[in-house]
Amino acid sequence: MAHHLVTGGCGFIGRHLTAALLEAGHEVTVLDDLSSGDPATLPSAARLEEGCVTDANKLASLAEDMDGVFHLAAIASIAAAEANPERAHAVNAGGAANAVAAAARSHIPLVLISSAAVYGDAGPGAVSEDYPCLPLSSYGADKLQGEHYALKAADNGLSATIVRPFNVYGPGQDAGSPYAGVISRFIAAALSGTPLRVDGDGSQSRDFIFIDDLIRLLTACISRPRPGALIVNGCTGIATSVKALATEIGQLCGDNIRIEPGTGRSGGVAHSLGDPGQAAEMFGFRAQITLADGLRRTIDWQRGTNSQ
Ligand SMILES: NC(=O)c1ccc[n+]([C@@H]2O[C@H](COP(=O)([O-])OP(=O)(O)OC[C@H]3O[C@@H](n4cnc5c(N)ncnc54)[C@H](O)[C@@H]3O)[C@@H](O)[C@H]2O)c1
Secondary structure, X not given: OOEEEEEOOOOHHHHXXXXXXXXXXXXXXXXXXXXXXXXXXXXXXXXXEEOOOOOHHHHHHHHOOOOEEEEOOOOOOHHHHHHOXXXXXXXXXXHHHHHHHHHHHHOOOEEEEOOHHHHOOOOOOOEOOOOOOXXXXXXXXXXXXXXXXXXXXXHOOOEEEEEEEOEEEXXXXXXXXXXXXXXXHHHHHHHOOOOEEEOOOOOOEEOEEEHHHHHHHHHHXXXXXXXXXXXXXXXXXXXXXXXXXXXXXXXXXXXXXXXXXXXXXXXXXXXXXEOOHHHHHHHOOOOOOOXXXXXXHHHXXXXXXXXX
C-alpha cells in the first residue's frame, strides 16, 4: 500500500483518480484550492489539504511523506486560461514546476498531467508523442513548459511520466460551468430540450476518451519504476467529428432533439487525434469503453443530476 499526493483531486479527473487509488488500497492526500473543484464530491477516505500549487513550500512538505505525486491541479480549460493568462501561467506552468521540484526533492515518482493542447493543430492524422509541439493557446504553452521542467528533472534522476490526455468525458464533469466540455454541454442541451448547436460545419474532430479508461492509464503510470522521463498520450486513437457527436447524443437522448448551426466559428484546433501506441507498448493500455457506451453512462449520470 502506498500514500499518494493528488493535486487538483477535487476536480473531475482528480476525484475519479482519488477514488480508484483508494479502491486499490492506497492512501490519498489531495491538495486543492477549491477554485473549481467541489470538496463534497471527494471520497471521504481521502485527506484534503486546502492550498494552492503555487505554494512551493506546501507542496514540498506534503510530498515528504508520500510515495508518489499525481499533478493535476490547473486552470483546466483553454478559454478560462485565456481569460486570465497571468494567473493561468502561475498555476499551470508554475504549479507544475513546484510539483516537479517537490517530487524530485523527495525522490518519489511523478505523474504529470499535461494536455493534447501541446500539439496545436496537427491536422487530421494521429499524433504520436514525438510529433513537434506547436501549441496554439497559452494554456498549451504553459502545459508544455510544465513538461519541460519534468524532462529536466528526469535527466537528474526523477521518474517522471507525462500524460497528454485528449478530450476526457464522463460522469462528474461539470456541465454548468461556462467552460464545460462539448459532451457535457450537448447532453445538458439535449436533456433540457434545447437544440444542440454545432459551430462551423461540424467537421472539426476530437479524440474522446472515457474517464475510466484515462484513470486506468494514470494508475498504471505511477507503477513505472525506472528513473527518467516517459511521455504518453491519453487517447483512444478514434476521431469523432463534432457533428457526428451531436447526432449520436441526440439519438441516445430521445426523439425530437434538434441540431442547429451555432453562432460562433468552430475556432481553435480543427482536428485532435492521438496515437495510442506508446501507452499500449509501455503499459499494455488500450481504451476499452466505446463512445456509445461512455455517452450512455454520462447521459444517465447527467439525467440523475438534473432530477435531484
Ligand atoms: N478534462 C479534460 O478533457 C482534460 C484534457 C487534457 C488535460 N486535462 C488536464 O487534466 C487536469 C485535470 O483536469 P479536470 O478536467 O479534472 O479539471 P477540473 O477543473 O475539474 O479540476 C482541476 C482541479 O484543480 C484545482 N485547482 C485549480 N487551480 C488550483 C491551484 N492553483 N492550486 C490547487 N488546486 C487548484 C481545482 O479546484 C480543481 O479541483 C488538468 O491539469 C487539465 O489541464 C484535462
